[in-house]
Amino acid sequence: xxxxxxxxxxxxxxxxxxxxxxxxxxxxxxxxxxxxxxxxxxxxxxxxxxxxxxxxxxxxxxxxxxxxxxxxxxxxxxxxxxxxxxxxxxxxxxxxxxxxxxxxxxxxxxxxxxxxxxxxxxxxxxxxxxxxxxxxxxxxxxxxxxxxxxxxxxxxxxxxxxxxxxxxxxxxxxxxxxxxxxxxxxxxxxxxxxxxxxxxxxxxxxxxxxxxxxxxxxxxxxxxxxxxxxxxxxxxxxxxxxxxxxxxxxx
Ligand SMILES: Nc1ncnc2c1ncn2[C@@H]1O[C@H](COP(=O)(O)OP(=O)(O)O)[C@@H](O)[C@H]1O
Ligand SMILES: [Mg+2]
Numbered sequence: 001x002x003x004x005x006x007x008x009x010x011x012x013x014x015x016x017x018x019x020x021x022x023x024x025x026x027x028x029x030x031x032x033x034x035x036x037x038x039x040x041x042x043x044x045x046x047x048x049x050x051x052x053x054x055x056x057x058x059x060x061x062x063x064x065x066x067x068x069x070x071x072x073x074x075x076x077x078x079x080x081x082x083x084x085x086x087x088x089x090x091x092x093x094x095x096x097x098x099x100x101x102x103x104x105x106x107x108x109x110x111x112x113x114x115x116x117x118x119x120x121x122x123x124x125x126x127x128x129x130x131x132x133x134x135x136x137x138x139x140x141x142x143x144x145x146x147x148x149x150x151x152x153x154x155x156x157x158x159x160x161x162x163x164x165x166x167x168x169x170x171x172x173x174x175x176x177x178x179x180x181x182x183x184x185x186x187x188x189x190x191x192x193x194x195x196x197x198x199x200x201x202x203x204x205x206x207x208x209x210x211x212x213x214x215x216x217x218x219x220x221x222x223x224x225x226x227x228x229x230x231x232x233x234x235x236x237x238x239x240x241x242x243x244x245x246x247x248x249x250x251x
Contacts (some may be wrong), residue, residue: 002026004167006061009048009055019048019055022223028166031197032199033214033216049080051071051072082171094142095140098159099131103127135151154184167196186210189211213229215232217241
């Protein structure tokens, strides 16, 4: 039973069919990679899923809930969190204060009935646990803007996790990272698969094949193939697309 699915999703920009009747499903606990050459429609699809863009047709389901008409913040409340290529980190605040804001925003009902002091302690505990979760335990007092790029991305992941997502959208989390930072991010994403399903857009094919349980290949707005990593890797149409776009730095 899939945790998340989209059916017949369509997005037009004028005459361009950027999302062409896309079906896609993500199972619980699955890391699902979305790949395809530049201009294939990956970012458009993620924007439709997160609610930044409105679809022209089709439906989006999270569990048994139809979230097609929800606003983006309502989708976060329903269990869909997104990490941004441009991070939402408050650069002048400490790592801990960034996490406290995120935890407070999503505290919901769990702490509502506690006395203020216990409530504060509960929030601090959650913020500390999140820093630990993404490898920033020793950086909690650092001003976020002074963190290395990889650590800022890890903080962005922690901010998304504060919403306790059932599906986490990651749009190129390894962008701009060197090999060490990439390896740490791959390990972090790998460690999250038991907490949340993940839809991962990524150009780094080594990372994709290391992490993905299933891969969907988009080409010109359409799904070319959706299958296991081995099925996708061995598919001649996929190889043709990738060999054809290599010269432009596609993929
Ligand atoms: N806001 C927009 N207005 C018009 N065309 C757009 C817009 N956003 C994306 N496109 C077009 O839609 C297609 C898919 O783009 P995009 O989703 O960014 O692809 P990808 O992320 O796979 O590189 C491209 O042809 C792009 O030029
Ligand atoms: Mg893109």
